[in-house]
Amino acid sequence: MKKTFLLLFLISCLSLTAQESTRFRKIDSLLTYLNANNKFMGQLSIREGDNVVFSRAYGLPQSTVQPNGYTKYKIGSITKTFTAVMVMQLVEEKKLKLDTKLARFYPKIPNANKITINDLLRHRSGILDYVNADSAVNVLAKVTKEEMIARITSYKPVFEPNSKAAYSNSNYYLLGCILEKITKTDYATNLKNRILVPLRLMDTYMVDKVNIDRNEAYSYLYDGSKWNPFPEWDMSLPFAAGGITSNANDLTAFMRGIFNGKLLKQSSSLDEMTKLNQTYGIGLITFPFGERKFFGHDGRIEGFKSVVGYYPTEKMGISLITNGDNFNRNDIMIGILSIYYKMPFAFPNLTSLKVDESILNNYAGIYSSKDLPLKITIKIEKGELIAQATGQSSFPLNAISNSEFTFDSAGINMTFGNKTMLLKQGGMEFKFAKD
DSSP, X not given: OHHHHHHHHHHHHHHHHHXXXXXXXXXXXXXXXHHHTTSEEEEEEEEETTEEEEEEEEOSTTOSSOOOTTOBEEOGGGHHHHHHHHHHHHHHTTSOOTTOBGGGTOTTSTTTTTOBHHHHHTTOSOOXXXXXXXXXXXXXXXXXXXXXXHXXXXXXXXXXXXXXXXXXXXXXXXXXXXXXHHHTSXXXXXXXXXXXXXXXXXXXXXXXXXXXXXXXXXXXXXXXXXXXXXXXXXXXXXXXXXXXXXXXXXHHHHHHHHHTTSSOOOHHHHHHHHOOBTTBOSSOEEEEETTEEEEEEEEEETTEEEEEEXXXXXXXXXXXXXXXXXXXXXXHHHHHHHHHTTOOOOXXXXXXXXXXXXXXXXXXXEEEOSSXXXXXXXXXXXXXXXXXXXXXXXXXXXXXXXSEEEEGGGTEXXXXXXXXXXXXXXXXXXXXXXX
16 A cells, blocks of 8 residues: 555656646747747846756857857846845944935935935835936946936936835936945945855846856847847946846846845835835835736846746746847746646737738828827838837837737837827827828
């Protein structure tokens, strides 16, 4: 009887192992399928507790040099979560309080006597976003901290502090400077001593230019026929708001470190970070997937897009970093999680709808909008629509009907009418008319 029980137990274990293997093979097949069709390149890590159960990278299709699980990518705004953790450590060390006023450090910034550290952490300061809202900022040029502080000081408040929330990179740039002022140590050294060494993260650091000899990846943009390298930013600009390079395995380990007490010693610190106020916690936002709620952050810089999430109930962490995509990243993540949780999922049909050129000719022209200070030129190349906004690179449009087109890597949807075009992006809509 005992032998029979052991045999059944062994068969059960083998069956479970086979199911796990099948699940991860299907995830790999999805990403390989997207990669082979020029829809995606990047890196995925899935962690269960302290164990990485899936890790793989996907590079330029047909390239002889391919990335691996240790390849590093720029992670953009996920840097904010690192910054937030270090600020909360200062609070635990009683070197700073959440209600400390910005005026203690930068009294000349408008409303500095009203803006608190908590407001900065939760994007409730009312300070203009220097990356997305200041057209005078040159992302390719080096900038000193003194120059950036002067620029931020020159901004007029967008709203009264703590009256609402609006995402602003300026908040976290200032927090990085405050961290350096209090500790009298540069941001990179704080990062190393406060997070990287305790968690043994070997592939995370501040970086300037990509160096392939350090196994760092460039980012790319697909022009409809080939991948082109994306121009590199000068990393003095993103700083504490977006200047870290890392990889997917390190990011899932970092999130695990936040929630298992290795980085924050007081449970009240984690409670503050995960307490949401108009979608923003402290360095964290949430990503729902069915009944599950993941805590994490996303990022975008150059052609890189990244996301990391952690589901505390299951101690499950996931990170997806792309250094080139021609497909909606959120749809990729939905596919990965659907397969992981054994939910029905069909691979996407990547065949583009062919629209008759006589119909496309009706859409060609220059469009302008009362809501945006730019024009969009629509032209036809090799039987496909190409769009180009003023001062920006052109990009191909994928037809999903005779009148609706998408550019998935930027989340753009364009619907054409009689000399009109409706542009949707990031939950916003803009009406254009043909000139």
